[in-house]
Amino acid sequence: MKESIYIDVRKEMTTTEGKNMLNIRREISGGDFICLVGHSGSGKTTLLRILSGLLTPDEGVIRVGGKTWFDSTARINLKPQQRSIAYMFQDLALFPNMTVAQNIGYAQRAHNPTHINELLDIFGMKGLATQKPGKLSGGQKQRVALARALASSPQILLLDEPLSSIDQEMREALQSEILKAHEYLNSTSIMVTHDLPEARRMANEIIKIKNGLIVETDETDHTRIR
Template identity: 40%
Template sequence: MKNLEINIQKRFDSGRGEPFTLDVGFSIPEGRITVIFGPSGSGKSTLLRLIAGLEKGEGGYIRSAGISWFDAANSSFTPPQQRGVAMLFQNLSLFPHMTVRDNIEYAAAENDPGRIDELMTMTELLDLEGRYPHELSGGQCQRLAIARALAQKPGLLLLDEPFSALDSAVKKRLYDELISLQKKFGFTAVMVSHDMAEAYRLAEHAIILKEGRVTKEGPPEEVFLGKSLSTRIQIPARVISMESDEIHTLLTVEEGRRTFRVFVDNDEAEKISIGDEVVVAAKASEALVFKV
């Protein structure tokens, strides 16, 4: 799948008794994870539904590799099943009467046991292939939903805040697994999120959506931090304690189940509070901390 070009407008009820207009224009780069970040009610989920073809815009166009999926100018519209798109919602809609393997095989684009085994191995489901969804944990159900979506061999994977109901440690493991799967299979992914740490962790390309408009777009370190970082290590974390002397502040930060400490100048510490989401970046022998 080549770059996805989006320039689309749609009006709808905001749910607060007020009209809402989504009016956006941007490109989704091929073979990368793009995260659309914004608060609830900014139009993120509607935008995914427009890309998937579950809703129609009122103006503009959506083009994939130059091929029109939607164009208001000539009333063209490609139905969802012809777009090569898989979509993952918060409601996973797994088949309760089917086993793990059956759920994946049912969705598969073709009979390819090797690919199905590979997907189950990468999502740690191979030893659970005979279980039913009600016998799985929340994280395992999420892995099954991802494997089932990828069994379709989509050119584009859309994710509508699928990890929001999971605890922090499980989410971070799933982030790593999603990144590994994307690198392995090379699909293009678009995920929407209102969690800035999640968005920063997953995004290779980031878009901020506010009140139906794109306010910022680009590399995640520039979009979320306002900086271009030439660092090898960048870890999203949360500040859990701060201890200061006359010169430095010792931050204790938490990343998943791990905690570690880092010194920052007091001037930098003034911008940070306990509970803040931060990015800890390592540059040569220096540690840098940025609030996100």
């Protein structure tokens, strides 16, 4: 059974409009694909960073399955490397001095060449294994970053506007790749996007955040692109 995520956190945020408070209470079913939508500064990326352990809430609780990742009262705060998460950043953050295969393998706790080869095959990059990021197209870099996110076989895949910097044709192709990754990983995925049609195509639930609060949720028809 896939483990659910329970979030009940508060965190003061500094936005272009001044101070605001992120105040999120939500349970996410294991295996869901969730899209977070809302204006810049609403708290979407802040929530991803809190889940990943890169940002500490002022107070609250995060539990994944039966394990507590954060509890301000009990003073529990697992480090990012202690949480079974993968985070695909908006800027991709590939290592320019490493090859494609080395970038993917970097995320693994124990080096597993077989798993790296599987990921190269899934994303059609076997011929690029020895190339460095500087020689790749934008879409190829996106695929490397996605494969690297999967390399550690995380429980939760976090995606922060991963498709914002590419053209529409490549964007639609990579939407399919991300869904393929979600199904391959058998994980729970949470993606930030400003594109509501994209969210409707990809997610089984859309959560709208405004001024740090969940203001609307919308279950989609579970349609998946192939």
